[in-house]
Amino acid sequence: MKKITFSALLQLCLLMSFAQIKVQGLLTENFTNPIALGVQAPRFSWQLVAEKRNTMQTAYEINVTTDKGSAWKSGKISSGQSVQLNYAGSPLQSDQKYTWKVRVWDNNGKASPWSEAASFKMGLLNTADWKAKWIEAGYVEDSINRPAILFRNQFALAKKIKSATLYITAHGMYEVQLNGKRVGDAYLAPGWTSYNKRLQYQAYDVTNMLSNGNNVIGATVGNGWYRGFLAWDDNKNIYGKKLGLLAQVNVVYTDGTREAIVTDDKWKSTNSAIKSVEIYHGETFDAREEKNGWAATGYNDGGWKGVNLLTTTFDNLISTENEPVRKHETFKAIKVITTPSGEKVLDFGQNLVGWVIVKAKGNAGDKIVIKHAEILDKAGNFYTENLRAAKATATYILKGGAEETFEPHFTFYGFRYIKLENYPGTINPDNFTAVTLYSDMKPTGTFSSSNALVNQLQHNIQWGQRGNFLDVPTDCPQRDERLGWTGDAQAFSRTASFNFGVNNFFDKWMKDVAADQLADGRIPHVIPNVLGPDNGGSAGWADVATIIPWNMYLAYGDKKILETQYPSMKAWVKFMTDKSKNDLWNIGFHFGDWLFYRPFDDNDGRSAVTDKYLIAQCFYANSVQLLINTSKVLNKADDEATYTALLKRVKDAFLKEYVTPSGRLVSGTQTAYVLALNFDMLPENLRKQAAERLAENVKSYDTHLTTGFLGTPYLCHVLTRFGYSDIAYSLLLQQDYPSWLYPVKMGATTIWERWDGQKPDSTFQTPGMNSFNHYAYGAIGDWMYRQMVGLDTYEDGPGYKHIRVKPHVGGGFTNASASLQTYYGTFSSGWKTEDNKILMDVEIPANTTATIYVPATAATAVTENGKAVSTIADIKVSGTEEGYVLLQVGSGKYHFVITK
Ligand code: BGC
DSSP states (O other): HHHHHHHHHHHHHHHHHEEEEEEEEEEETSSSOOOOOOSSOEEEEEEEEEEESSSEEEEEEEEETTTEEEEOOOOEEEOOOOOOOOOOOOOTTTTTTEEEEEEEETSSOBBBBOOEEEEBBOOOOSSGGGGOEEEEEOOOOOTTOOOEEEEEOOOOOOSEEEEEEEEEEESSSEEETTTTTSSSOOSSSTTOOOOOOOOEEEEEOGGOOSEEEEEEEEEEEEEEEHSSSSTTTOOOOOSSOEEEEEEEEEEETTTTTEEEEEEEEOOOOEEOOOEEEEETEEEEGGGGGOTTTTTTTTOOOOTTEEEEEEEETTEEEEOOOOEEEEEEEEEEEEEEEOOTTHHHHHHHHEEEEEEEEEEEEOOTTTTTEEESSEEOOOOOOOOOOGGOOOOOOEEEOOSSSSEEEEOOOOEEEEEEEEEEEEEOOOOOGEEEEEEEEEEEOBBOOEEEOOHHHHHHHHHHHHHHHHHHEEEOSSSSSSSSOOOOOOHHHHHHHHHHHHHHOOOHHHHHHHHHHHHHOOOOOOOOSSOOSSSSSSSSOTTTTTTTHHHHHHHHHHOOHHHHHHHHHHHHHHHHHHHHHEEEEEOOOOOOOOOOSOOOOSSOOOEEEEEEEEHHHHHHHHHHHHHHHHHHHHHHTOOOOHHHHHHHHHHHHHHHHHHHHBBBTSBSSSOOHHHHHHHHHTTOOOOOOHHHHHHHHHHHHHTTTOOOOOOOOTTTTHHHHHHHTTTTTHHHHHHHHOOOSSSSSSHHHHHHHSSSSSTBBBOOOOOOOOOGOSSSGGGGGGGGHHHHIIIOOEEEETTTTTTEEEEOOOOOOOOOOHHHHHHEETEEEEEEEEEEEETEEEEHHHHHHHHEEEEEEEOOOSSSGGEETTGHHHHHHHHTEEEEEEEEEEEESSSEEEEEEEEO
């Protein structure tokens, strides 16, 4: 009897808790419990969890406290906003920790309990908060090999420690230890920004790494992006000639007093065992020169030199704005190969970015040389020609005796294969572990379908992103390039926002775009700009200034990126306006539709060359359009009017210059039609026939695409928009060159730079431009998520506040599904064909609404959970549209069955 009462009680409790809503996943500035914010009004986000469908937030209340008391009590505010809500309490103090919680009320009259507490800590907000001084090596460096430098300092802490935070950055890349232990799990810190204007410092909670009495801090600093080789022609020392360190440990004692341990003239410096290290060329490490215990107490640093102090202002210091580079997946070799030319090669089975951790046992002075490659050649030999001047070599010199473990520090490699030279003893694959390194973006998207090759394509797109989101969005990770190419980044940005959380990543990088923008408004080709003071302004590359902020606004509802970037967006558009004559922008250097289809023996003119100025005018119009959209969001009515008038003139000029009266474009290429249609360059009455021409063009190439970097991202979108989803699917499923699946069929595990990086006969494209890990063409991912499965957001409720689900069932697929972790929670959708039915499962997160396009001709053909949709109270049938029934729903899970 007792038992029954208890379980009944339990059930009642469970029922009650299900009926309740709760709040979870608290984020501050899009981070979980960040510890060095640099903004005065951080933004809060949280998620509602509700079992009941159709749950919306109607009000919230936030409390922010410190150990001294309340910092902000919002009181109960009637509002549905649960994402990126600005802190509005008393001014936040440097180096101070804050705790916050939130509770909400919903449209069913329910209140949630208070959430669990989240926290955030402010960074050093004022330059005066820095008590440390920049230090440099106190000896003359070897100017040829430029070994990494060790800096060390022993200090005593007199009292019991309550908390301690290390603030640190470098001229170069650093790794730091306290009492012999590595601090944090960030790599390649302080990351890459336009250092002269914006240098990030990192903060680490080191409370548990310090103790009463003597402590040692030790940092290793290597060349990195600061003074290493970048771009071409021995281009080095871009930001400075000398490595430097700036570090400050802010200690709070239990008695409330404070102390700062800082880089100053008491520090010592010496050469490290890292004899040379370059991003492109790799690392040489001589274990014989390792200084055992150098970052702990009890080490005798008598032979070390002092340091030089630098008088530098701290004006360029900023807190870290994105997720650090961290280690992620590890891979064991799947094969040990002896190539036809006798090389010893390990195959890790995946083209990845990071390095290999190597174990070896040998004699002092044994020198292991490890080379990295993405691919084997036709004969099966190790192929590195496409790395151009990048040596991509790890050299380890053994100290001898016991087994030794090596891994590099201030470099990274893009590879699937390694070649071993002089490895002592037999090669045991267990002694080699490849580990990936990339910005620690949250994985947010999944996609899968009934087609294994398309699933591999999705895999390749995601791996292209992993490998090339290494603090900045790089074009490729392996050759002597690895730069923040703007065109590649804009082309891929929307796809990127599905696969991983890239809000912070692009927020930070776009500030560098603005920082490096030239006085005339041009955006340099690569950001950070390492190509000199006078480059940039190419159509489709420089448009990164408008395209990425707008894409981030759509993907995350991030209004702040629009506010922050607005001057930069305007300046870029002004540049194009300034350079135009009669509203036609037809001068200057442009990359054009980079790497478009170019057959080798083009006798009958099948290459798909698109007039560069036609492209430029389309992107000009698009940037103006995005500025109009942005000025609307930011309530800038004057600007909106100005740019609306400008857009009309830009389009008129386009029509006059590039379109015949009957609607033919001067370039008859896919890219020309795609851009003209995607950016609405043609009047309504000319669009249908232009789309027909595009469809005809695709067919004339035997259903192959011919687009390059600029046309590719929009090709399938335009086909779908104008009713040619069948052709879009045929392009997606095309297996021979040029196509997305051709590289997949050739065994690719990432996206290739060129449609034919490796030819069907296994020979290669020209080594001067042939990366096998270049994400740009992965931009098809956006179509797969948004059109194939149908995961999308409306612009009036960006960031998936107002969701659109519009799948395109077709292409012979029997299923396709995708999910996305939005700021509101999980949004997923999937369809399956079964006999004469289509099944569709959709999940809509709480505090959002959705319009679901169900592929059916009438509502009577649709059931949800076995009942006719028209009879379900929380589903509103709002009409039909071109083969779809439109349903208006709130949050919850939906299972539809559509009878064909
Ligand atoms: C890069 C590209 C880049 C291009 C400019 C290349 O070297 O790898 O991806 O966008 O230059 O056209």
